Each structure stands twice: as structure tokens, then as C-alpha cells.
Amino acid sequence: MNLRLARTSCIECPIRHRAVCAECDDTELAVLEGIKSYVTVPKGGRIAEAGESLDHLSSVVSGCATVSKTLADGRRQMVGLLLPSDFIGRPGRATLSFDIEAATDVTLCRFQRRAFEAIIRSSPNVARRLLTMTLDELDVARDWQVLLGRLTARERVIHFLLSLVRREATETGAAHRSGPVRLELPLSREMIADYLGLTIETTSRQFTALRKDGLIETPTARTIVVPDLLNLMPEAMDEDGGPIA
Amino acid sequence: MNLRLARTSCIECPIRHRAVCAECDDTELAVLEGIKSYVTVPKGGRIAEAGESLDHLSSVVSGCATVSKTLADGRRQMVGLLLPSDFIGRPGRATLSFDIEAATDVTLCRFQRRAFEAIIRSSPNVARRLLTMTLDELDVARDWQVLLGRLTARERVIHFLLSLVRREATETGAAHRSGPVRLELPLSREMIADYLGLTIETTSRQFTALRKDGLIETPTARTIVVPDLLNLMPEAMDEDGGPIA
DNA sequence: CGGAATGTTGATAGGTGTCAAAGATGGTGG
DNA sequence: CCACCATCTTTGACACCTATCAACATTCCG
Incomplete structure (x- = not known):
């Protein structure tokens, strides 16, 4: 150490x-x-x-x-x-x-x-x-138990991204409910997979799928751009179906 | 109420x-x-x-x-x-x-x-x-997150049974590491499924499989008899591979 | 520049969910 | 006390999602 x-x-x-x-x-x-x-x-x-x-x-x-x-x-x-x-x-x-x-x-x-x-x-x-x-x-x-027990791979990845957005918002005090957001991932794909209870491959495929669906852009593997949060949130499948607080 | x-x-x-x-x-x-x-x-x-x-x-x-x-x-x-x-x-x-x-x-x-x-x-x-x-x-x-994120259906059911045994042991003070045990399940199959992040059907099939493997007996749906805990524990897949404390 | 680590993509297999129906179980009222 | 009905549980057939195995691309550092 x-x-x-x-x-x-x-x-x-x-x-x-x-x-x-x-x-x-x-x-x-x-x-x-x-x-x-x-x-x-x-x-x-x-x-x-x-x-x-x-x-x-x-x-x-x-x-x-x-x-x-x-x-x-x-x-x-x-x-x-x-x-x-x-x-x-x-x-x-x-x-x-x-x-x-x-x-x-x-x-x-x-x-x-x-x-x-x-x-x-x-x-x-x-x-x-x-x-x-x-x-x-x-x-x-x-909440993590619910994610691991019941959400699909796609929903898990979306939740992960939204939780990063929310954290960023908490730290900076800025509350963006919509509009473009840029994220620097603090974790490797392997760590994200371990976080979400998935394999590296499935995690990577979900990122690819989200990119093909136009929900995110990936300038680099560690950088995620979300053109519009409002497109991502409906798929989060929170208990109340609404956006994440 | x-x-x-x-x-x-x-x-x-x-x-x-x-x-x-x-x-x-x-x-x-x-x-x-x-x-x-x-x-x-x-x-x-x-x-x-x-x-x-x-x-x-x-x-x-x-x-x-x-x-x-x-x-x-x-x-x-x-x-x-x-x-x-x-x-x-x-x-x-x-x-x-x-x-x-x-x-x-x-x-x-x-x-x-x-x-x-x-x-x-x-x-x-x-x-x-x-x-x-x-x-x-x-x-x-x-620990539950680990179960939901990484264990197979069979492992989850075994963990569930062992956790009930452990609870019983804690309450009565009796520490059986081996030998036959009788359990009254406090939960329905549906609740067990919700507990383990599985469907009712998969949960039921796992009980059936354990019975066919001779690891448990099911006099009634809500009663489980474990002829020998030592046969069940090796499959629990705890982090250390050993029996549950 | 080169090699290791990281990330992506493809083909395939296997586990679990879904849909459907038949069997048990247990409580209730006749 | 027993018949009946709702609920719970089991079993089967099949589809789909995710894991696995493998190869290739990219990035990061030494």
C-alpha cells in the first residue's frame, strides 16, 4: 500500500x-x-x-x-x-x-x-x-437487489448510466432532467459487469445496442454521451415507471 | 389492519x-x-x-x-x-x-x-x-446481492434452505453441522421465488431436482427434510467454499 | 514500437422464463 | 362430515436471454 x-x-x-x-x-x-x-x-x-x-x-x-x-x-x-x-x-x-x-x-x-x-x-x-x-x-x-434479481441486461446498463448522471447532478448541484450529458466512466467494462451481475461480453453488447438505438454515443470506451436523458429514462423500469429522483 | x-x-x-x-x-x-x-x-x-x-x-x-x-x-x-x-x-x-x-x-x-x-x-x-x-x-x-447476481437457481435454493437451518440453529441454540433436519417453510413458492429472484416454476423445479438427487425430502410442500446437511453444504458455493458459519 | 490489457463482435449452448395444463391442498359451507 | 372451489404446486414444451468460447480490434504503457 x-x-x-x-x-x-x-x-x-x-x-x-x-x-x-x-x-x-x-x-x-x-x-x-x-x-x-x-x-x-x-x-x-x-x-x-x-x-x-x-x-x-x-x-x-x-x-x-x-x-x-x-x-x-x-x-x-x-x-x-x-x-x-x-x-x-x-x-x-x-x-x-x-x-x-x-x-x-x-x-x-x-x-x-x-x-x-x-x-x-x-x-x-x-x-x-x-x-x-x-x-x-x-x-x-x-435497490441494487431489485436490479440484480429482476432487471434485464439492457435495463441494468441504463440504470447504471442514470445512477452516474444522478451522482454527477448531486455533486455539482445541477439538476438536468433533459438535454445532453457527458459521462466519464470510473469503471472498466469488467467492473461494470461485476457491478451489474453480467458478463463483460453482455455488458459490451448492451452498450453497442444502446449506441445503435441512438440513446448514447461512445467517443471512447470510457466516455459516454447521452444526447437526451428523456429518451433513456422511460426504459429504466423503476417501480413507479417515472424518472429517477 | x-x-x-x-x-x-x-x-x-x-x-x-x-x-x-x-x-x-x-x-x-x-x-x-x-x-x-x-x-x-x-x-x-x-x-x-x-x-x-x-x-x-x-x-x-x-x-x-x-x-x-x-x-x-x-x-x-x-x-x-x-x-x-x-x-x-x-x-x-x-x-x-x-x-x-x-x-x-x-x-x-x-x-x-x-x-x-x-x-x-x-x-x-x-x-x-x-x-x-x-x-x-x-x-x-x-450477501443477498451476491446470490442474486451470481448464483445459479440450484445454488440459490440451497442457500435459502441453509439459511433457514442456520436461523433455526440460532434461535434454539442447537448447532447441528450434520445429521437430519426438518424445516417448516414460512413462505409460499411464490414468495420464495421473489426472495431468490426466480420464477415460481424454476423454484419448484429446483425443489424437485434436489428431491430426485436425494438431498432433500418433501413430505408436504411446506415441509422440507434434509437427511444430511453435509450433502447440501458443498453445493452452497460460498466465497470460501466451506460450510456456512 | 511492441506487447499486454481492455474492449468488441460472432457463433453456439445452456439455463431460466413463459405459456399452458394437470395435480395437490386447504378452507368453507351445505 | 364431506363435497366443492379457490389457491398453491408441479410438470411439460418451447422460446429467449445471457453465458461461454473464440477471434479480432483497440488502447494503454513500458
């Missing part, structure tokens, strides 16, 4: 208002400030492995990491995508059930387990924020 | 040591005791519907409920199974994203939202317990 240490004040931290520390007051923030350390894991690096004991909990500051499980015969399923402000690890249990890998270079803000668990006990604002974040993750995981 | 009110002391509550109140001290328990009420929902009844606003949070005291989502065209995927001690609802958000239905008669221990949220703020023991339970649910959801 390639380590790069730095010192940045929590006050000017890019994930200050979204991470596990979002609801901290100045006093609590000072405590966290005192025990945190930064680590950067290079693209492709392992952040944690299933079954192994973690002595640090951390927040993703920048980059993109994957949470996945690999079966004995090599089949792999991604079960989570970690983006800036997402939290890694569970207070109260040292061992993880899933592998966590860096999909891009990832910078983490780490806390020693023992120290962080003490903070959880003394600072209800951290505990409450962590509960909210975990409940949100649970909703995401369950 | 068929309501039946009762009065039972928390002290002798069957889920006292596993539910959201598990870590409460006597003082906290007294507060909960004061605001709780019991409700029984008959088999097949709706406990909550996606999008609707919930003004009560509750714990399952007895019975079995399902958490699921139905798509616009009728496709349905179950994403959670609620058993005694499981919690329904999220503090801090009134609307649910999923439907919750009673698979058997279900008795709930309910708390008014506002009152419970106040307790969350004043009683760290409740908040902490809820966090632990939510983290556990997240792990379950993610």
Missing part, C-alpha cells in the same frame, strides 16, 4: 459536510482532527480483504473504491461502490465480510479503531451521522 | 435481548415501556407501503414479514425478511422505499415516531443498538 501522508484541516476538507463528521461541532471536530491520518492507495490496490482484521476505520476523501465478494470458482459480484464521503469499516467489529479495492487512486482519511470507537461513545453526533449513512447504504443495497 | 392491543412487560418480552432495546438499562426500558403499544397484522396484511408516510416505528415480536419492491409491470423482488427482533422504519425519515407485508400473522411492538426519535437522541444505548442492527442488515443485503 503506497502511503502518502498529509495534513489538511477538517475545516477545509472537501467532504466535511457529507462524511461521518458532517454533524460534528467544533469541539468534536478537533478531537477527530487529532487522531486522523491520510493515506492514498493507488489504482488497483487492495484497501481491505474479506476476513482480514481492520485496525483503521476511514472515510473516502477522493477517488472511487469497490466493495465485492469473489466466490471459490472465481465468480465475482460487486455489492458497493465507495465514493467521496463514504465510510469504510464497522465500529464494534474488526473483520470485514467483503473485499475493498481502489478503482482509481483513492485517498482515505483514517482513524484508529479504538480511538474512533471511543468517539462514537462520547459523541452522539458521530454515531447519529453514521446511522443515517448506514441506513442510506442499506436502501442503495436493496 | 386488524388491531389487537395487549400489555406485556418489557422484562418478559421474548425479544428483549435481541431487539433495538437490547442494550437498554432499566431506566431507558421504563421510558420505552411507557410509549409502546402492540399491534397484530394478519397473514397477508400490508404493514407499510412504499412511499407512504409512517408515523410509527416498530419491532417484530413474532411472525414473519417481507420487505419487497414491485416494478411497474408487476415484476417483484423481495429484499428483506423480517423476523422476531427485527426493526421497521428509519428514525429521521418518514417515508419508506419498500413494501412491508405480513407473511404470517405478525405482532409488532410500536413506538410513535416523534417519541422514539426523542429517545434516540437521549439514549445512546438505543442509537448504538440500532446502528449495529442496521450494519448487520447491510451485510445480509450484500
Whole structure:
């Protein structure tokens, strides 16, 4: 693991208002400030492995990491995508059930387990924020279950693209319900396939099909242009048939 | 919703040591005791519907409920199974994203939202317990994602049976790693299919196949006998290839 | 520039869904 | 108590979607 240490004040931290520390007051923030350390894991690096004991909990500051499980015969399923402000690890249990890998270079803000668990006990604002974040993750995981259990390959790929659009909109604050959008895919075809419960080939074919149908353009394999979101959304097959919030 | 009110002391509550109140001290328990009420929902009844606003949070005291989502065209995927001690609802958000239905008669221990949220703020023991339970649910959801994304129909059914065996073992404390086991299925074939992301027909065919292979016996459609767990476990295809913990 | 990794396309096979019908099961009322 | 009907479950035939195996194209880096 390639380590790069730095010192940045929590006050000017890019994930200050979204991470596990979002609801901290100045006093609590000072405590966290005192025990945190930064680590950067290079693209492709392992952040944690299933079954192994973690002595640090951390927040993703920048980059993109994957949470996945690999079966004995090599089949792999991604079960989570970690983006800036997402939290890694569970207070109260040292061992993880899933592998966590860096999909891009990832910078983490780490806390020693023992120290962080003490903070959880003394600072209800951290505990409450962590509960909210975990409940949100649970909703995401369950929507993902619906996708994996019931959607066709085409619907899965469309959902994937729309979720990227939505994320982008959340980060920039811009809410485009229609009009052209350009996306840089943070994942390779293989990772997208693992994300969607498909094979690389099927995933690639779906991209091709969407291109032939005029729903997307693919200047490069990692760049997707959606000429008009309104054409893509009707096929998403959400429970209410409407556009994604 | 068929309501039946009762009065039972928390002290002798069957889920006292596993539910959201598990870590409460006597003082906290007294507060909960004061605001709780019991409700029984008959088999097949709706406990909550996606999008609707919930003004009560509750714990399952007895019975079995399902958490699921139905798509616009009728496709349905179950994403959670609620058993005694499981919690329904999220503090801090009134609307649910999923439907919750009673698979058997279900008795709930309910708390008014506002009152419970106040307790969350004043009683760290409740908040902490809820966090632990939510983290556990997240792990379950993610394992379920692996099942839905990568396992074959046969593997899914075997996993389902083994998970029932494991649950039984947890409740009774008996840990049978081998030998014959008898199971009463709490779910219909349709519910099992929704649980596993399969159709009724495929699910039924898998039960038939397992019977023909001698791995299970089916005295009635709702009763499964496993002559020897050791024959079933190798096919579970867990990540480590080993038996289920 | 060259080789490895990544992505696309094709042919084929196999697993699961769909449509259809027959068998069990269980509850209800006569 | 039994007959009847609705519901649940099983089984069959067939179609279709996705996985698999294979080859080729492209991109990325060393």
C-alpha cells in the first residue's frame, strides 16, 4: 500500500459536510482532527480483504473504491461502490465480510479503531451521522437487489448510466432532467459487469445496442454521451415507471 | 389492519435481548415501556407501503414479514425478511422505499415516531443498538446481492434452505453441522421465488431436482427434510467454499 | 514500437422464463 | 362430515436471454 501522508484541516476538507463528521461541532471536530491520518492507495490496490482484521476505520476523501465478494470458482459480484464521503469499516467489529479495492487512486482519511470507537461513545453526533449513512447504504443495497434479481441486461446498463448522471447532478448541484450529458466512466467494462451481475461480453453488447438505438454515443470506451436523458429514462423500469429522483 | 392491543412487560418480552432495546438499562426500558403499544397484522396484511408516510416505528415480536419492491409491470423482488427482533422504519425519515407485508400473522411492538426519535437522541444505548442492527442488515443485503447476481437457481435454493437451518440453529441454540433436519417453510413458492429472484416454476423445479438427487425430502410442500446437511453444504458455493458459519 | 490489457463482435449452448395444463391442498359451507 | 372451489404446486414444451468460447480490434504503457 503506497502511503502518502498529509495534513489538511477538517475545516477545509472537501467532504466535511457529507462524511461521518458532517454533524460534528467544533469541539468534536478537533478531537477527530487529532487522531486522523491520510493515506492514498493507488489504482488497483487492495484497501481491505474479506476476513482480514481492520485496525483503521476511514472515510473516502477522493477517488472511487469497490466493495465485492469473489466466490471459490472465481465468480465475482460487486455489492458497493465507495465514493467521496463514504465510510469504510464497522465500529464494534474488526473483520470485514467483503473485499475493498481502489478503482482509481483513492485517498482515505483514517482513524484508529479504538480511538474512533471511543468517539462514537462520547459523541452522539458521530454515531447519529453514521446511522443515517448506514441506513442510506442499506436502501442503495436493496435497490441494487431489485436490479440484480429482476432487471434485464439492457435495463441494468441504463440504470447504471442514470445512477452516474444522478451522482454527477448531486455533486455539482445541477439538476438536468433533459438535454445532453457527458459521462466519464470510473469503471472498466469488467467492473461494470461485476457491478451489474453480467458478463463483460453482455455488458459490451448492451452498450453497442444502446449506441445503435441512438440513446448514447461512445467517443471512447470510457466516455459516454447521452444526447437526451428523456429518451433513456422511460426504459429504466423503476417501480413507479417515472424518472429517477 | 386488524388491531389487537395487549400489555406485556418489557422484562418478559421474548425479544428483549435481541431487539433495538437490547442494550437498554432499566431506566431507558421504563421510558420505552411507557410509549409502546402492540399491534397484530394478519397473514397477508400490508404493514407499510412504499412511499407512504409512517408515523410509527416498530419491532417484530413474532411472525414473519417481507420487505419487497414491485416494478411497474408487476415484476417483484423481495429484499428483506423480517423476523422476531427485527426493526421497521428509519428514525429521521418518514417515508419508506419498500413494501412491508405480513407473511404470517405478525405482532409488532410500536413506538410513535416523534417519541422514539426523542429517545434516540437521549439514549445512546438505543442509537448504538440500532446502528449495529442496521450494519448487520447491510451485510445480509450484500450477501443477498451476491446470490442474486451470481448464483445459479440450484445454488440459490440451497442457500435459502441453509439459511433457514442456520436461523433455526440460532434461535434454539442447537448447532447441528450434520445429521437430519426438518424445516417448516414460512413462505409460499411464490414468495420464495421473489426472495431468490426466480420464477415460481424454476423454484419448484429446483425443489424437485434436489428431491430426485436425494438431498432433500418433501413430505408436504411446506415441509422440507434434509437427511444430511453435509450433502447440501458443498453445493452452497460460498466465497470460501466451506460450510456456512 | 511492441506487447499486454481492455474492449468488441460472432457463433453456439445452456439455463431460466413463459405459456399452458394437470395435480395437490386447504378452507368453507351445505 | 364431506363435497366443492379457490389457491398453491408441479410438470411439460418451447422460446429467449445471457453465458461461454473464440477471434479480432483497440488502447494503454513500458
